[in-house]
Every structure is written in C-alpha cells, then in structure tokens.
Amino acid sequence: GQSLEQPSEVTAVEGAIVQINCTYQTSGFYGLSWYQQHDGGAPTFLSYNALDGLEETGRFSSFLSRSDSYGYLLLQELQMKDSASYFCAVMNSGYSTLTFGKGTMLLVSP
C-alpha cells in the first residue's frame, strides 16, 4: 500500500518563506504531485515532480528526492491568499491514480 506523511499545520507571516515536507512509502512510484485547496473549494494542481531535483513555478517550488522518498513544497514571498491546505500525492504505477496525504493547513498572518 501507499502512505504519505506531512505536517498537519504550519504557520507563517506575510512575506516569509515556508517549506512543507512530505515523506512517502509506496510501491510503483511514478512521481510526486502537490495540490492546493482553499477552504470549501476544489483542489487545484500546483506541481509534479517525476525526477530528482527542484521545479520552480513562480513563487512556488517543489523538490523530490526519490532515494530518500521525500519531497517538499516551498512557498516564497507568502501572501494572505496562500492560506489554504496543501496536499502531497503520489502518482501510482501506470499514471492511473493518485494517493493523497492528509494535508497541511497553512495559515499566513499579517
């Protein structure tokens, strides 16, 4: 089976940098994705890492180390609108399904 671990809650202030870690145990690993969900809303895709290293998309970056079964999402220049839940998800073999972590609630304060 698959299991993912991520912190349940992280707090930070506007303008700061925050890192949300994710460790996973899985078979048939194809890649690690990150999704954002604002309260009551639909999850939206942020990033996907298939290979080791850092992927940057604007203020958000995502990192993967396959040998360590570890990844993280880095959010820079935090804004109030970044307050949301962030989920890591493992893409399973054949690209067919995702297994999600339980999510990290990020609270950005002024």
Add this chain to the structure above:
Amino acid sequence: NAGVTQTPKFQVLKTGQSMTLQCAQDMNHNSMYWYRQDPGMGLRLIYYSASEGTTDKGEVPNGYNVSRLNKREFSLRLESAAPSQTSVYFCASSSIYEQYFGPGTRLTVT
C-alpha cells in the same frame, strides 16, 4: 469551457435512501475519478475509470457503485445511504500529470 461539473452541490438524505451524484467533463480526458474528503483524512479514492467502458475500485469502494456513461460523464451511486457516507464528494478528470477537480457535492446522511 466549464471544466469538471458536478450536481447536486448539496444533498441531505435519510439512512437507507439512494441517490446518484453526477459528474461531467468537457476536456476530452480519458480518466475520471471519484473521491471523498472527510476532516483530517485528505482525499480518498472511491472508484476510477481509466477510459470509457472501464471502472476500477479505489481505496474505499464499499457502499458505492459507478457508471462511466460515455467519455464525458462518470456517475457515483449510493444504493442505501449510511451516516458514515456523510462527506464531501469530488469528481476529477485527468491529463497525464494533472487532475482537475469539480466543485464538490456536500452530502449529509441523517
């Protein structure tokens, strides 16, 4: 281009009642999914359909059935609702790396 749509948005059922949740996508995706989201549990896969005409069980399929009506539509049926099925249900479709989620159906079973 509406993306992924779901109906209804809200529903209250009594124990033992049945209902069908509807989902449609207009992105010509082959793969579609049904998830449930409970507080502190993240997103858990109920059923998925990798292509028109095929369906497969996910992590939590008991008490549910699905139909992939055509490439656009994927419905989820609760034959005899139970209070444990009180949850938020999300439908999604995917390109290879990214899943697109509908707005969700908030279901309460009393």
